[in-house]
Amino acid sequence: MSLTRILLGVGSNIDREAHLCAGLDALAGLLSNMRCSPVFESQAIGIKSGTFFNLVVVGFTELPLAELNRRLKFIEADNGRYAPERKGLPLDIDVLLYGDLVGDFNGLIVPRAEILKNAFVLWPLALLVPDVLHPAQQRRFADLWQTAQIEQQLWPIAFSWHDQPLTPATLIQAYPAP
Numbered sequence: 009m010s011l012t013r014i015l016l017g018v019g020s021n022i023d024r025e026a027h028l029c030a031g032l033d034a035l036a037g038l039l040s041n042m043r044c045s046p047v048f049e050s051q052a053i054g055i056k057s058g059t060f061f062n063l064v065v066v067g068f069t070e071l072p073l074a075e076l077n078r079r080l081k082f083i084e085a086d087n088g089r090y091a092p093e094r095k096g097l098p099l100d101i102d103v104l105l106y107g108d109l110v111g112d113f114n115g116l117i118v119p120r121a122e123i124l125k126n127a128f129v130l131w132p133l134a135l136l137v138p139d140v141l142h143p144a145q146q147r148r149f150a151d152l153w154q155t156a157q158i159e160q161q162l163w164p165i166a167f168s169w170h171d172q173p174l175t176p177a178t179l180i181q182a183y184p185a186p
Contacts, residue, residue: 011040011068014076015105015137017122017129019062021052022096025167027087028061031099032169034083038076039067045132046175049185050162053126057096061165063174064104064132073106073113104129108143119144124152127160135179161186 016035020027028047036042045064052060069076080101087099104120111118119142122129133140134153141148163185164175 011070012107013066013068013105014039014103014107015133015140016065016067016080017062017100017102017104017120017132018065019060019100019128020098021057021060022088022098024061027099028063028167029169030087031083031101032065034086035065035067035101038071038079038083039065039069042067043136044169044174045136046164046179047167048128048132048162049165050128050160053128053160055097060097060128061167062128062132062162063167064129064136066137073103073109073116073118076106077103077116104133105140105143110143124156125158127156127158128162130156130158131162 018028018031032044043066047061047063049059049061071079084099084101102120103116103118104123106118109118123133123142124130130149130153133149138150139148142152145152163183164179166180167174
């Protein structure tokens with residue numbers, strides 16, 4: 009079976025550091041050649057809650073799209089995503105891209121529409137995989153970010169995973185928190 013490049017959006021607004029690290033640990037066991045974008049903090053979109061930490065992950069998988077999505081839901085569940093008493097979003101993992109697929113695959117739409125609507129998705133994509141083409145737009149993520157007109161407040165934050173900083177200090181200095 010061949011490997012497919014995938015891009016995932018990962019976010020949390022409850023015990024953010026712990027849940028993101030747990031999610032990244034689980035994803036590292038699921039994907040090969042995994043790399044992470046810088047981590048951003050942003051205001052919540054669509055729900056009333058505290059701020060989110062978000063990043064994008066790129067990696068490769070042999071799993072078919074449906075099985076990949078099923079396993080992502082298990083990772084979310086292991087982090088309390090579906091607990092009845094939860095208040096907020098402990099861990100959210102969304103398939104942004106699965107290879108060059110475009111369309112609705114049993115209710116899972118790729119590429120995910122939020123790529124072009126949310127700065128907390130598009131900016132990390134532009135930094136992590138600037139030359140990758142959005143399969144429907146046929147434009148590089150760096151170019152899409154450059155021309156985006158998304159009014160959303162977000163800023164890069166210092167974040168480490170396994171003692172490796174994900175966000176460069178120069179990025180944090182260039183775009184300080186409000």
